[in-house]
Amino acid sequence: MDEELTKETPDTNDVDHLDDWLVHHIAAAGSAESVVPLLEGKIREGAIRPGTRLPTIRALSEQSGVSFRNIRDALAVLRGKGLVETRRRGGTVVADPLAGPRPAPAAEPAGTEAVPAAQTGELAHASSDPELLPDLTEALATGLRSPNLHSNVRQYITDRLRTVAQRDWPFAAEAYIAGGSGAEAALLCVGTLAGPSGKLAVDVPINPGLLDHIRRLGLDVFQVPADAHGADPAALARALEQGARTYLFQPTGPYAMTPPATAERMDELAGVVARFDDVVVVEDDAVGPLAHVPGPTFGTVLPGQAVRVRSFCRSYGSDLRTSVIGGPREAVDRIRDSRSYGLAVNSRILQDALAHLIESSTTARTLKRARSVYAKRKAALADALERRGIPSVSGPNAQFLWVEVSSEVDTLIDLATAGYSVGAGSRSFVEPPATGHLRIATLRLPDDSAAIDRIADAIGRAMHGQMRDLYA
Missing domain, CATH: 1.10.10.10 (Winged helix-like DNA-binding domain superfamily/Winged helix DNA-binding domain)
Structure with missing residues (x-):
């Protein structure tokens, strides 16, 4: 201004x-x-x-x-x-900005009252519930005993983390490095591998923040939508024919509306990629150990064209800020050299702490409980919406519910009026769909059924504009 x-x-x-x-x-x-x-x-x-x-x-x-x-x-x-x-x-x-939001007033006439702001009004971001994260005390103590602690020699991935990562890596990678957070690592990979064409194909829906950063890199982005069988091979083919040389694939689909790709669809997609031997698929496994359904990979049939990024932030906590990148040596070396000109390395303490968590049976039990609780929270809101005649969709590994609305902007504003912040669905697409959507984060939904009902009621009222005339 x-x-x-x-x-x-x-x-x-x-x-x-x-x-x-x-x-x-x-x-x-x-x-x-x-x-x-x-x-x-x-x-x-x-x-x-x-x-x-x-x-x-x-x-x-x-x-x-x-x-x-x-x-x-x-x-x-x-x-x-x-x-x-x-x-x-x-x-x-x-109002007094230091006093925080106050409950919305009871409205007139009866039957259109605004919903008081809930303590769990932040429903736009899929941040982990701290109560469902593993205790890091023992893991960090293990990291402090790293054998090469304080060494001046750069170690792009510790021996222990590489060994642990290889055990369940979905394909035989030639090289591994540790990266920063999952989104940071995915951005590093696509920024490095997009090549001179500056063109990129991406699965949608996608993390809107990641999409914004991809655009800031100046890349020309083509979207690849999905149906019930997985990403659309025809859309991918069009993107590659128009010059995209990197495909950002989401095997576990944290933002997905549909299930992961079937084996048959993966064969079709691999056939499309195989026609372009200079195309690299970046598999952004953002859900990581929280996945209910394993994510597919291109690496078993196209091992020279697939780089996988596995994130652990939502599983073990964002303070670890360590992901693992694995794939063909030439591609991984390029990614390594692009990260602060090859000077940046993750802390050995954090790498070995992550390795400890991956191996820990105690952490495995914590993850099992987290998967169960997160699934129940998502199902509870989906059921509450369904009882109100509001359909929602979500992939099995997705950490959001999607609700179709006639006016995305009006509904978002009306929910904000009621004290609820949800995501604008259009921001997760390169080309916004004709119909608007709410993107509702589910990881930190309340476990109280009454609170879930209040959220569902607020969504229903906002969708039908029943809050809109309260403040005219």
């Missing part, structure tokens, strides 16, 4: 001046996306003080020329952040 528009400070003791200031800046901003950061900054820095009553949405719209909907959407986002609150008969007032 232009500096001229943000340097002024409104006098909240002077109602007319505040109204004029808001109208001027909202008119210049012109959209909910621009209004939100402006007002949020002024509220958080105290320029607009708690308790200050804002003009009505209708008044701001008429005086600024900005649509009623854009102003309503901006205030809904601020309300979801706990920065403004709507008081019955008291209008919209600035």
